Each structure stands twice: as structure tokens, then as C-alpha cells.
Amino acid sequence: MILKKLGLNTICTHVGEVVDNQFKGAVSPIYVSTSYEFLDVDVKRYPRYFNTPNQEFLAQKIAALEHTDSALIFGSGMAAISTLFMAFLKHGDHVVVQNTLYGGTVNFIKKELPKYGIEYTFTDGYKTKNFEKAIKSNTKLIFIETPSNPLMTVTDIASVARLAKQQGILSAIDNTFASPVNQNPIDFGIDIVMHSATKYLGGHSDISAGALAASKDLIEHIWHSAINFGGNLSDYTVWLLERSIKTLGLRVKAQTNNALHMAKWLSNHQYIKNVYYPGLEEHPEHELAKSQMHGFGAMLSFELNEDIDALKFQKQLKLIKSSMSLAGVESTVISPFLTSHALLTPEERMAVGISDQLIRFSVGIEDIEDLQNDINQAINQTKNNK
Structure with a gap:
């Protein structure tokens, strides 16, 4: 399939399906095993490694929706955010974060980052000039959310992405409120897209999940931290999420x-x-x-x-x-x-x-x-x- 030529609903319906080669069923089968063969196989699969069949194929669907090369699926939106931050920030680093962020993200930043000697600055506003003012010599990441929760402020994605690239800083966005249906930040230069998949991707108030989508290199970098933090999603819920996205x-x-x-x-x-x-x-x-x-x-x-x-x-x-x-x-x-x-x-x-x-x-x-x-x-x- 040439993904760029597929429409939104076709991607939602068909990309990232696990093909049922044995019984030819119309929907993806569920692979719930936590133990897989390790001899003479190309992929050594394990749930915490984010590479069981259902995890692998759902990641392809979310990557296609967000116009990226790769993606990872997590147990919650906060698992995705915390893994993102900890994968790229270390002692002595600094992150610039938008002041109009989801409260849970704000709490994570204030309560957890100081434990690791990671500095942060909340912007004075959500305009590009506010982000530029907050940048320091040790800034490694800019994190934005647009539209914001709950006042629906709108940040200029392309402008912030350009600023980050000019300064050699990674940029990431919480795209939960817009969903891939209404906004694709990668097209405007953002490096990493985050979702609380509990929300629109799940869409039926019965799934807790998170997702990160980015280039293959960035996702691989995140993966090395993600396997240590253990924030993977159970394969049954992965299957439910793939089913739900068909109607996204x-x-x-x-x-x-x-x-x-x-x-x-x-x-x-x-x-x-x-x-x-x-x-x-x-x-x-x-x-x-x-x-x-x-x-x-x-x-x-x-x-x-x-x-x-x-x-x-x-x-x-x-x-x-x-x-x-x-x-x-x-x-x-x-x-x-x-x-x-x-x-x-x-x-x-x-x-x-x-x-x-x-x-x-x-x-x-x-x-x-x-x-x-x-x-x-x-x-x-x-x-x-x-």
C-alpha cells in the first residue's frame, strides 16, 4: 500500500491490520502471548519491548495517521509524556514548556523533573516570542499543546518548530485535543507528536492508552528508555484500540x-x-x-x-x-x-x-x-x- 495516496478513513480502516493468514478473518486476530520463540527468528518479541504483533501493527496505523515513520503505544498518555521527557533529558538539561498545558503534565514536570536535576521554564504565554525568551544554553526540548486544555488557546506550530530547529532543540506537541483528524503537526515541522490515546483514538471511554509518533531514529531513541520504564499496553487493549481507530x-x-x-x-x-x-x-x-x-x-x-x-x-x-x-x-x-x-x-x-x-x-x-x-x-x- 502507498500510504500517502490513501485517504483518512482508508488509513483508519486498513493500515496496521494484523492479517489473519490462517482463517482469513476480516479483523485482526489477538496475539496475547507473553512468550515468543527466540531462536532463528528475525524479531525477538516480548510485550515490554513494544514489538508483539498487535503492538507493532497498531504503531504502523498511528504513524500513518500522523504522517511519521514510526510510533510507540503506551499504557496511558502520561506514560507517553514521561517516557518522552526522560528519554531526551538528563541532569543539567533544560526544557521549555508552554504555560497552558494539561494539569497532569504540569504536575509531572514540577514534581518529577527536579528529582533528576532537570531544569524547566514555563513560558509567559503561548506565542513564539514567549518560547524564544525562555530558551537557555542548555535547553534540549520545547513542549507545546495546541489547542490547549481547557481554554483552547492555539499555538503557532510551524513558528515554534522553526525556532526549535534554528536553536538545535527538539520539539514535541500534545496533539490529543485536535487528534490526527484535525491536525498533523509533523507537516509543520514538529519532531515528536504525543497523544493520550484514551481520548479520541480510543473514543469510547473504555481504553487507557498513550502514543508517540516520530521519525524512526527518534522513536528508536525513545524505545531504549521505554523498555526500561515498562509503560507498554496489554495486547488485548492494543487490539481494542486498533478496532476503535477504524471509526476515528x-x-x-x-x-x-x-x-x-x-x-x-x-x-x-x-x-x-x-x-x-x-x-x-x-x-x-x-x-x-x-x-x-x-x-x-x-x-x-x-x-x-x-x-x-x-x-x-x-x-x-x-x-x-x-x-x-x-x-x-x-x-x-x-x-x-x-x-x-x-x-x-x-x-x-x-x-x-x-x-x-x-x-x-x-x-x-x-x-x-x-x-x-x-x-x-x-x-x-x-x-x-x-
């Missing part, structure tokens, strides 16, 4: 279309103070998002005005689930100050714009009118009971 293009496009409709509707709602979604023309990075995204994604956030108790509002929702995580086919909401950013201090949250009234909305595949009716009834119930 269809799911994410439907969710993205719904999110744009919901963002426009929410922005005109009398009880909504602010809506954060790059697909809105009033979003400060709308034009930038248009230039580097194929769609604006299915994640948005909105701030309820002070007449509505944010926690009571979520409890009144009937269809939309108040639930951790995101990106399933079902719509969900959370309060970031209690979940993704709970490990930050109140002062740290306010510094990056995370208020107690902020609701992160993962838009699913339901009918738009049903989602709107659910939000309206929850607002009315909360307003009347305040």
Missing part, C-alpha cells in the same frame, strides 16, 4: 461539526459569559487555527455567568454526563478546577484563566437539538433553585 475519522468529524454548532449557540446564550473555541470568528487565534487545522476539534469550554452555580448545573444535566476524561462518543462536561487542574493551587489556576465557573465540554455525536435542550433545562433548574 467518522467519529471526530461528526463531533467536530457538533462542536462548532454548539459553540455558536452557547456564545449567544444569555447565561453564558464566555465561550472558548477556535472555530468561532471572535476567537483570538481563529485565523491561525484555520491555517494549521483541518477542523476546529470537538472540545470547547464555556463560562457560566454568576447567576448559575456551576456544580449544581452539572448535576441537573440529564443527557450530557458530568464525567472525567473526554472525547468519547457521548458528550461530557467537567469543572477543570476540580479535575484536570485540581493539582494546581488556586493562584496557579487563576493565573492561567481557570475559574470555578469554567465548564469544559467534550461534544459527542448526539443530535444537536437534544444537547441544547439538556443545557437549557439544566440552566433553568439551577437558576430557579439558586
